[in-house]
Amino acid sequence: MKSKAEFRDVEIGVVGLGLMGSSIIVSLLLTGHRIKAIAPIPEDFEFAASRIGDQLDLCRRLGLIKQSFELKAEQLEITRDYRQLKNCGLVLECVIEDIEAKASVYRKIANEVSPEVVIATNTSAIAISALQQFVPHPERFLGIHWAEPAYATRFMEITCGLETNLESAEWAFHIAHHWGKEPTLLRKDIQGFITNRLMYAVYREIFHLIGNGMASMEDADKAFRYDAGSWMTLMGVFRRIDFMGLKDWAQILTSILPNLGNEDNVPELMQQMVERKARGTQNLIGLYSYTQEEAKAWDDAFALFNKDIFQLAAAYPAGKLEERNKNASVI
Numbered sequence: 001m002k003s004k005a006e007f008r009d010v011e012i013g014v015v016g017l018g019l020m021g022s023s024i025i026v027s028l029l030l031t032g033h034r035i036k037a038i039a040p041i042p043e044d045f046e047f048a049a050s051r052i053g054d055q056l057d058l059c060r061r062l063g064l065i066k067q068s069f070e071l072k073a074e075q076l077e078i079t080r081d082y083r084q085l086k087n088c089g090l091v092l093e094c095v096i097e098d099i100e101a102k103a104s105v106y107r108k109i110a111n112e113v114s115p116e117v118v119i120a121t122n123t124s125a126i127a128i129s130a131l132q133q134f135v136p137h138p139e140r141f142l143g144i145h146w147a148e149p150a151y152a153t154r155f156m157e158i159t160c161g162l163e164t165n166l167e168s169a170e171w172a173f174h175i176a177h178h179w180g181k182e183p184t185l186l187r188k189d190i191q192g193f194i195t196n197r198l199m200y201a202v203y204r205e206i207f208h209l210i211g212n213g214m215a216s217m218e219d220a221d222k223a224f225r226y227d228a229g230s231w232m233t234l235m236g237v238f239r240r241i242d243f244m245g246l247k248d249w250a251q252i253l254t255s256i257l258p259n260l261g262n263e264d265n266v267p268e269l270m271q272q273m274v275e276r277k278a279r280g281t282q283n284l285i286g287l288y289s290y291t292q293e294e295a296k297a298w299d300d301a302f303a304l305f306n307k308d309i310f311q312l313a314a315a316y317p318a319g320k321l322e323e324r325n326k327n328a329s330v331i
Contacts, residue, residue, distance in 0.1 A: 007178040008032035013085040013113075015105055016040060016094035017048035017078070020122060023150040024094060026055045029075060030065055030151060031179050036085055037078045040095055040105060048078050059151055062307040082108045090175070092144060094122045102126070103134035110136045118168050120144040124196055128161035129189045139165040143186075144172055145193060152306035154313055156181040157193045182313075198237075208261025211268060217287060233309060234316050 014025050015038040025035055029052075037052075039045035059065045077084060085091055091109050095101050102121065109119055115137045123131065124145050132138040143159035156176050160169050169185060176183040186193060192200065202224075209215040215223075231240055241249065266274075273287065280286035281295040290298070 007175050010089040010175065011036065011087050013038060013088040013091035013109070014094060015082075015091065015109065016096075016122075017044040017051070018094065019051070020146070020148055020150070021092075021094035022048060022051045022055060023148055024092060024122070024146055025052055025076070026059065026149075027146075027151040027179060029056070029071060030059070030069075034074065035076045036088055037076060038082060038085065039078065039080050040101075045078065045080055052076070055149070055151065058303055062152070062303060064152060064307060064310075082112050085109060085112045088113060088117060090118045090120065090172075092120050092122060097123060097125055099126060099130065102131055106131070106134045106141075116140060118142070118172060120172065122146055125192065127189055127191055128159050128164070132161040132163055138163040140168050142169050142172060143193070144176070145195070149303070149306060152303070152310050154180065154182045154310065155195070156183040157186065157195060158183050159186040159189060159193055161189050204263065205261050207267035207269060208263060233313050 008031065011034045012028055013036040014021055014028070017025070017037055017039045021037075021044075025037055028035055037048060039048055056065070056069075056071065060067055060069065091113060093102060093105050093109070095105055102123075106119065113119070117140065119135055119141050121128070121131055121141075121143050122145060123143060128141070128143045132141045135141040138161065141161060142164045143157065143161075145157040145159065147153040147155035156179075158169055158172050158176065160166065166187065169187070173183055173185045184194060190197070206215075206220045206224075209220065210217060231243075235243060269287070273285075276285055277283075278285040278287075281290055281298050284290045284292065284295055
């Protein structure tokens with residue numbers, strides 16, 4: 001495996017400089033990489049520098065980086081010129097979830113980089129195998145799915161397509177640890193990956209309960225916050241089952257599973273949000289109502305919470321607990 005210094009020397013390209021792309025760039029800058037930031041659309045180019053600067057300032061205020069941190073001019077280049085990717089060892093695509101738009105970007109990337117350069121997508125919805133067909137030498141193409149905000153979360157999913165070379169995926173897996181992530185490596189391409197499949201199963205059941213008048217949004221949010229939210233960061237799903245004991249699980253599953261919702265249509269409530277062009281705290285139209293001040297307060301709280309949960313997860317890693325338990329059993 002490469003050393004941290006060798007990983008840090010990898011020049012990285014990021015194509016797509018919206019909220020997610022900018023957040024990824026900040027995460028990479030904080031781990032010492034030189035970044036070629038490509039703006040596919042004029043709006044990205046116009047606002048990228050200020051957006052990245054604002055996110056770095058937020059990291060500084062939250063204590064995620066030292067107050068003395070200064071971004072060196074040579075560390076970040078924002079451009080619309082794909083030719084600047086020529087020395088990159090990894091290129092990350094972060095454009096809209098549209099196959100044609102992504103295909104166009106991949107052609108432009110591939111024209112400028114050598115055949116062995118890893119090209120990755122941040123998609124959370126489109127199958128990696130479907131996108132792989134638009135990339136020359138598809139064996140070097142894979143998914144690297146970040147969570148927002150990228151600079152304050154440990155989550156990362158690395159996903160292989162049908163043609164992905166496992167060596168490329170394992171290289172991405174190792175460099176992800178240099179970024180401070182706790183990545184999963186999916187060797188088989190599954191629609192939605194792990195995270196979306198789990199979360200949308202939850203969303204489907206919540207909308208089922210609400211749509212049938214069995215619960216309110218407020219009750220659903222409270223149930224999730226104060227039950228799952230109290231243990232999930234520590235132990236995940238399967239350790240939680242172990243922690244509760246396995247004795248009654250067969251009976252519980254036999255009783256509950258047949259009664260869960262299995263709708264495959266867009267819930268009426270969400271269809272209404274689409275028609276209203278709702279974007280939640282971003283445009284003050286959402287499932288809940290917001291004033292500008294309330295939306296800002298939620299954004300600030302989310303940033304602070306991510307800092308706290310990032311540090312809390314570091315204090316209780318599974319490996320440390322396993323080592324502690326092993327030592328305790330020896331004594």
